[in-house]
Amino acid sequence: MKLSRDALLLSSLVFIGVLVWVALTAGDEIPAHFDGSGQVDRMDSKLSFLLTMGGTGFVLIGLFASVRWWFPKLPAQFVNLPTRHMHEYWTADENRSALNRKVPEDLDWIGVATMLLFAWIAGVAGTTTGDSVSAWVLAVPTALYLLAILGYVVFIIKGGRYRVPKD
Known part of the structure; x- marks a missing residue:
């Protein structure tokens, strides 16, 4: 199993563990929203919080975990790459299997960051x-998440991960 897939599994288990911990230890009402200064501006019942946070998290886990299954089935015209040349190269039959490995791995890493932020x-x-x-407490992890995702996207686009080899 690839490191990215293991990391996605581990981060998903961390998220699930935090939800279980909250279910066992939190009071009957949990802050469901904080304003920009950290002030609680909405409370929800524990059940409502866990269903909302857990439901959203599980949908995202399902999306990230299933990319390896559905991406190879995606027709080439639905694959979006930065340039026409890159698209023609990576969606060609002889290169599609490499693209089918790279895209899910990239989305695994984005999923890892997302699940850790949710946790x-x-x-x-x-x-x-x-x-x-x-x-x-909320701003720093969110800013780090955004910077990490932005940095990874720049790495993907500009860093050569999908660069077309010279003929």
């Missing part, structure tokens, strides 16, 4: 006992 947010909400948290 963090669920953990913060599940442990908040007052009416606010430090804004940094």
Whole structure:
């Protein structure tokens, strides 16, 4: 199994573990939303929070985990690559199998970051006992997530991962 797939599995288990921990330890009401200053501006029942956060997380896990199955079935005209030349090269029959390995691996890593952010947010909400948290507790992980995703996308597009080899 590839490292990216193992990491996706591990990050998904971390997310599920945090949800179980919140279910067992949090009070009857959990902060469901924080404003920009960290102030709680909506509370939900524990069940509502877990169903919403868990449902969203499980849909994302399903999407990321299933890419290896559905991406190879996607017709070439639905594959979007930065240039026409890249598209012609990577969707050609002789190169499609390499593309079918690369895209799911890239989405695995994006899924890892996403599940870890979800686990963090669920953990913060599940442990908040007052009416606010430090804004940094939510802002820093979110900013790091956005920077990591942006950096990875730049790496994918500009870094040569999908560069067409010279003839």
